[in-house]
Amino acid sequence: MNAAEMGTNLELASKIATAVNLFKFQFPDARSDLKPWTNDPETRELIDPDSIDIGFHFPGVSRSWRSRSILIQIRFYQDPVSNLRRAIGVEVAGFSHLGEQWRLSTIENWNFVGATQPSEDISEKLKQFCRQILELFNKPSDV
Template identity: 75%
Template structure:
């Protein structure tokens, strides 16, 4: 679900802002997008209501990322006993003019899969950002 729609409490708004600032501190030329999904019926059917989705766009194809846009999907789970949400993982997809170029999931094995891959240095920085996102949402 669009991050802008998930910012329903001060706690979630603060955590979303922290994630955006964390990424922009590492990659200052990226532009954040708190509404990466269109608001149409077809798209609405595909949206996971238990995720916080944030897009980041580079001002052209990034040579180190090998993509132009990123989609972060912070996967949440509602604990019925405490009625609180915690993060079960982060999925990141990189997109170029052909569509999805690569994907990273912390839910599975923390490996990049796809037609092209980001540079090793960027990949490690991205994994560190994912670790920090897990800490932000599970603290």
């Protein structure tokens, strides 16, 4: 679900802003997009209400990234017994004008798959960003 729609309280809005800043700290050329999904009926059917989705766009296609746009999906799970909601993983996908070029999921083995892959340096920075995101969203509330 678009990050702009998920920032329904101060704590969550603050964590979303922190996530954007963590990404921009690693990749200062990125421009954030808190509404990566269009608001049409077909897209609405595909949106996962248990995720926070943030897009990032770069000026041109980078040889290091092998893409121009990045979609970050922070996946959540609501435990029915404890009623705790926690981040269970991060999925990152890189897109060019040809469509999806690569994907990284922290839910399985943290490996990149796809037609191309980002450079080793970018890959390590992305994995570090994913670790920071999981830590951020699973940190107990200060309230």
